[in-house]
Amino acid sequence: LFFDRPTEPCFMLKGEEQAAFELPDNYYPDKYKFATNVIANRFGNDATRTIPVRNIALPNLSIPMQLPYNDQFSLFIPKHRQMAGRLIDIFMGMRDVVDLTSICSYCHVRINPYMFNYCLSVAILHRPDTKGLNIPTFAQTFPDKFVDPKFFRRAREITNVVQSGSRMPVPINVNYTASDLEPEQRVAYFREDIGVNLHHWHWHLVYPGEGDMAIVNKDRRGELFYYMHQQIICRFNAERYCNGLSRVRRYNNFQQPIEEGYFPKLDSQVASRAWPPRFAGSIIRDVERPVDLIRTEVSQLEEMRNRFIQAIETLSVLLPNGRRITLDEETGIDTLGNMMESTILSPNRSYYGDFHNLGHVFISFAHDPDHRHLELFGVMGDSATAMRDPVFYRWHSYIDDLFQLYKYKLAPYGHDKLDFPGVRVTSISVEGPAGNNTFGTRWEESTVELGRGLDFTPRGSVLAKFTDLQHEEFNYVIEVMNTSGGGVMATVRIFMVPNQNETGQPLSFDELRKSMIELDKFTTTLNAGNNTIRQRSIDSSVTIPYERTFADQSTRPGDPGSPETAQFDFCGCGWPHHMLRPKGTAGGFPVTLFVMLSNWEDDKVVQDIVGNCNDAASYCGIPDRKYPDRRAMGFPFDRPISVNSLSDFLRPNMNVSQCTIRFRDVTLPRQR
Numbered sequence: 001l002f003f004d005r006p007t008e009p010c011f012m013l014k015g016e017e018q019a020a021f022e023l024p025d026n027y028y029p030d031k032y033k034f035a036t037n038v039i040a041n042r043f044g045n046d047a048t049r050t051i052p053v054r055n056i057a058l059p060n061l062s063i064p065m066q067l068p069y070n071d072q073f074s075l076f077i078p079k080h081r082q083m084a085g086r087l088i089d090i091f092m093g094m095r096d097v098v099d100l101t102s103i104c105s106y107c108h109v110r111i112n113p114y115m116f117n118y119c120l121s122v123a124i125l126h127r128p129d130t131k132g133l134n135i136p137t138f139a140q141t142f143p144d145k146f147v148d149p150k151f152f153r154r155a156r157e158i159t160n161v162v163q164s165g166s167r168m169p170v171p172i173n174v175n176y177t178a179s180d181l182e183p184e185q186r187v188a189y190f191r192e193d194i195g196v197n198l199h200h201w202h203w204h205l206v207y208p209g210e211g212d213m214a215i216v217n218k219d220r221r222g223e224l225f226y227y228m229h230q231q232i233i234c235r236f237n238a239e240r241y242c243n244g245l246s247r248v249r250r251y252n253n254f255q256q257p258i259e260e261g262y263f264p265k266l267d268s269q270v271a272s273r274a275w276p277p278r279f280a281g282s283i284i285r286d287v288e289r290p291v292d293l294i295r296t297e298v299s300q301l302e303e304m305r306n307r308f309i310q311a312i313e314t315l316s317v318l319l320p321n322g323r324r325i326t327l328d329e330e331t332g333i334d335t336l337g338n339m340m341e342s343t344i345l346s347p348n349r350s351y352y353g354d355f356h357n358l359g360h361v362f363i364s365f366a367h368d369p370d371h372r373h374l375e376l377f378g379v380m381g382d383s384a385t386a387m388r389d390p391v392f393y394r395w396h397s398y399i400d401d402l403f404q405l406y407k408y409k410l411a412p413y414g415h416d417k418l419d420f421p422g423v424r425v426t427s428i429s430v431e432g433p434a435g436n437n438t439f440g441t442r443w444e445e446s447t448v449e450l451g452r453g454l455d456f457t458p459r460g461s462v463l464a465k466f467t468d469l470q471h472e473e474f475n476y477v478i479e480v481m482n483t484s485g486g487g488v489m490a491t492v493r494i495f496m497v498p499n500q501n502e503t504g505q506p507l508s509f510d511e512l513r514k515s516m517i518e519l520d521k522f523t524t525t526l527n528a529g530n531n532t533i534r535q536r537s538i539d540s541s542v543t544i545p546y547e548r549t550f551a552d553q554s555t556r557p558g559d560p561g562s563p564e565t566a567q568f569d570f571c572g573c574g575w576p577h578h579m580l581r582p583k584g585t586a587g588g589f590p591v592t593l594f595v596m597l598s599n600w601e602d603d604k605v606v607q608d609i610v611g612n613c614n615d616a617a618s619y620c621g622i623p624d625r626k627y628p629d630r631r632a633m634g635f636p637f638d639r640p641i642s643v644n645s646l647s648d649f650l651r652p653n654m655n656v657s658q659c660t661i662r663f664r665d666v667t668l669p670r671q672r
């Protein structure tokens, strides 16, 4: 119930079970106290179940309560992160679920709803007694961060006029933020995809940078910050090539205007404000906003960048005590990831600063850096909305370039790392309804339940109908000859890369290597002799199925409360499966499919990985476990190597095939 209808008081909240909370008298906020009896009668009568709340000694909530109830909340703003860190600590510190419920019912009506939702989600993901609990999809709780506000007017109309059960789905506009005059609009289907934005929000939920060390300090989280965002840029560049756009230009000159404008056309239901736009040609300026406790200059951003580059050039990091640590091959990228983001794992935050987060802050306040117009931050200030804006990709391209500076410092992989003696991949191909070695894409129309995010409207289901990109499912078929003298375990690594840029020019090998999109990674046993490996696209280690992205309740397996159901609900982190590959073109967009088999003995991480959400590990890792591959993320393409072409790079345990992605401009309903 705490996730439903975020701004409705929890003593009147009723979900599927028609339940409401019965609060101790001192829990009612002042604005309702005069009418407590009336309210209790009014809503208590409707509920078939009331949940009594234990009257606990309330902890000091003054820090999280500094954020006004009706403001925006941003993980990129240091002060907001501190407030959230305190609230997470409070939620984590509750003795049991009853106390947690109690403090939540007190906070729900007082704490900023975005911050409350974030902190409670983090606590539920990490408390031993709540792991596996159902967290509704963020898009269901806060649909205002994902859809055109016109939807809400239609939804209010339909819920007031038509009984629940007879309501037709309300269409959500797509392609509504710009006209064809704006070239960036050609890739709006990617930037504004609900699943893509949900993935990004979930990733930052699973990998917070602030708060309890036990929550932040996850295996290789700094490296995963680098890799997951690097992959987003690869994917976005491939989409651009398919749409006749050049690769993203990195945003690296902070004195120059940002050419791209973005007008989000989103309304914040909590803040009752439209998200501010950024006009084309905006320049970031020094930010001084006492209200957000931020005072920072553009020159500081430049200084942080220079210090970061200096660390890479000397392969060493200055510690607060004046000593230096070396950036070694094994952990260097992980350290740099945490330094760059930054997180509390940064070895010296006061010196290297908070470069990436502050970039989001500067850009998101470009329209009102000193708060003179009392405006809130733009979409770049929120991990649930940042990917909508073209400048997100320009910023992260630059971030990625800085990480690549480090990768260029590393020695290329030699035969010892790349070869798998006795194993020869004789072919890789794709079979599916679109034809051999062809990926077929099209539009798909689906519905998602958004009723639980509609505050103060009549109860019941409200389905929203929306359209996104989809592909025909396919199989990879990999033929392998094993002459190593017996059975052997292998890791299969599958990547895709565009053959050409938007003008049809081939990519150089170094560009190609940095453009490799991971599609799947799995372990298999090779018998002696010939092997045929068939892998289904739906089983990708990168993606989660549509049902998990949108937590479509009608397809939940098992009984409520069963382990399968908990697993189904829990794991929203994962690239949305409907965006597995780029869109392609009507004429067929040429790509190279690459496969490598590596020796599992060199890759393995010995651990038990039964349990929740272990199927989208490539970009999200596995909860409470180590990243399940010992190699560097992106291996074997994470390091440069001086060869001229992909064919020069290939070893016997690798192979490629030439494929095409063919897009049909039709919209089909989603098949369950």
Ligand code: CUO
Binding pocket: 200, 204, 229, 356, 360, 383, 386, 396
């Ligand atoms: Cu995910 Cu910049 O980190 O957005």
